[in-house]
Amino acid sequence: MSVQIQAPTMGESITEATVARWMKKEGEAVQADELVVELETDKVNLEVAAPAAGVLSKIMTPEGATVNVGDLMGEITEGAAAAAAPAPVEETPAPAAAETVAPVMPSAVNPPAATSEAHTDQPLSPAVRRLVEDNNIDPSGITGTGKDGRLTKGDVMAFMEQGAAPAPVAEPESTVETPAAVSALAATAVTPAAAVSGGEERIPMSRLRKTIAGRLKTAQNNAAMLTTYNEVDLYEVMELRKKYKDKFEKDHGVKLGFMSFFTKATLEALKSWPALNAEIDGEELVYKKYYNMGIAVSSDRGLVVPVLKNADQMSFADIENGIREYALKARDGKIMPDDMAGGTFTITNGGTFGSMMSMPILNYPQVGILGMHNIVERPVVVNGEIVIRPMMYLAMTYDHRIVDGKEAVSFLYQIKELLEDPGRLLIGI
DSSP states (O other), rough: EEEEEEOOOOTTOOOOEEEEEEEOOOTTTOOOTTTTEEEEEEEEEEEEEEEESEEEEEOOOOOTTTTTTTTTTEEEEETTTOOOOOOOOOOOOOOOSSSOOOOOOOTTTTOOOOGGGGGGEEEEEEOOOOOHHHHTOOGGGGGOOSGOOOHHHHHHHHHHHOOOOOOOOOOOOOOOHHHHHHHHHHTTSSOOTTTETTEEOOOOOOHHHHHHHHHHHHHHHOOOOOEEEEEEEHHHHHHHHHHHHHHHHHHHOOOOOOOHHHHHHHHHHHHGGGGGGGGEEETTEEOOSSSSEEEOETTEEEEOEETTTGGGOOOHHHHHHHHHHHHHHHHHHOOOGGGGSSSSEEEEEEGGTSSSSSOOOTTTOOSSSEEEEEOOEEEEETTEEEEEEEEEEEEEEETTTTTTHHHHHHHHHHHHHHHHHHHHHHHHH
């Protein structure tokens, strides 16, 4: 009996995906719920599991093909025996040619990276495979913490941070190569998706990157974006964190960061200035009575914005745990489409990367986004005296079609006031 493998529902507003990788080949045995194919959407990667045990008898959508929700991608024949796989043939390097030429400089040609698949029985995700190959790491020596013991990007990064030495890369038998051998070696250093010529590298844009580009351009074309700036003295926030951070981490199992303070302050300001928690739908203004906070998170695939649903009902610990969970999921490529749906306002923190000042672009159709920046000790005047304080520039971009300047400036100033007197956040005033 044949069982169909269909493209699954992919989340809000996502109707199609690209087949990124088949983890099994035709004729190979599969177990029920074993991952067989990976799909790339415009937001996240999705892994599709086998609906039944048997043999993958047919692949109908090759890698690179586009599929819609419900499309038939392959078939599994239940109870069939897997075809015998041919014994692997060990490749040996070709002997050096007799003709000698000038030695090849190491910077001109890179040796092919160690192949990761040969070191583990578990399939590796594209991000993990790229990381181990780029750093010549043997994945068999790393303990996987993912589902069914699979290796995650975090596992590899932790392994690298421990100072583990990379797996040795086989050296060529001779440092003298023929022109033909040099060309062949150079070709192996280029991935199939990229073409290098004349000092340029062309790589097809991923769905995520194309979507990011399209949405940013949509925001630029449709919204009347304007940015207002202010600065905030974070002395009181830092003193509060210093006083309670150990107790907070002991009680809640998560560190007390800055994001929970900024999220809480933003939520209070949104309640005072509802136009910042609205959007334009045609000729109507939609004022939302719920508060779903988008938190921009950087991943190796690009910027994603998972959403803390009903954030106004969350405690400091809930917010910190939610952000940590999303950061780990983004790192491991586990962010799901539903994680990023329904946001009403967004916070982005360029200060993580050292940014002093920037103008954030709206996460359209939202009408407001708050940009945080790095904290720098600077001299400021407090009560007539010059003192050194930890200062941060804030930037708030808004859609001037719905938000007036008075509302935007007042909204940002209220965030500043709450952060400079964080006790108000704790007692709700």
